[in-house]
Structure formats: C-alpha cells, structure tokens
Amino acid sequence: MNQYLVTAYDHTDTDALQRRMNVRPHHLDDAKELKENGNYVLGGAILNDEGDMVGSVMILQFETEEELQAWQQNEPYITQKIWETVDVKPFRVANV
Numbered sequence: 746m747n748q749y750l751v752t753a754y755d756h757t758d759t760d761a762l763q764r765r766m767n768v769r770p771h772h773l774d775d776a777k778e779l780k781e782n783g784n785y786v787l788g789g790a791i792l793n794d795e796g797d798m799v800g801s802v803m804i805l806q807f808e809t810e811e812e813l814q815a816w817q818q819n820e821p822y823i824t825q826k827i828w829e830t831v832d833v834k835p836f837r838v839a840n841v
C-alpha cells in the first residue's frame with residue numbers, strides 16, 4: 746500500500762475550535778472506519794501552547810491514488826471547513 750503523511754492546520758477564526766469540536770465525532774467515526782479497513786496507521790491533534798487543538802497529523806495508506814482522493818472528498822474536517830490547509834505527502838513508515 747502507498748502511505749501518506751497528512752498535515753493539516755485549522756482555520757484561525759474565533760469560531761474555529763468550536764466548529765472542530767462539533768465535527769470531531771464525525772471525523773473520529775471516519776477514522777475508526779479507516780482503521781477497520783486497514784487505511785489508518787496513526788493520527789492525532791496538533792496543539793497550540795494553550796493545549797487547544799489547531800490541526801491534525803495522520804498517516805494513512807491506500808492502494809490507489811483514487812482511494813486517497815475519495816478519502817479527501819469525504820473527510821469531515823475537509824468538507825466542513827475545519828482544516829484551512831491540508832498537505833499530503835508520500836510517506837513510508839520505518840519498520841524497526
């Protein structure tokens with residue numbers, strides 16, 4: 746499978762954190778489904794100095810670019826405009 750490092754930063758308006766919290770259950774449900782399907786390797790929130798969530802990092806794996814694109818088109822943090830920037834790079838998890 747092709748692996749990808751996803752680094753995403755949230756919008757910075759005053760309602761951004763509340764929007765994230767409202768959408769978070771849907772994002773986590775989708776992550777659970779990705780894990781069940783073998784597409785989720787790991788992920789978590791990027792925190793600011795106050796400990797508030799301001800972005801995300803995920804390592805995902807898909808057989809095809811089309812599967813990656815389908816994920817991007819359906820990811821709640823993208824479709825609900827939580828993430829302002831999303832950077833997806835090819836990645837390889839080290840097997841140590």
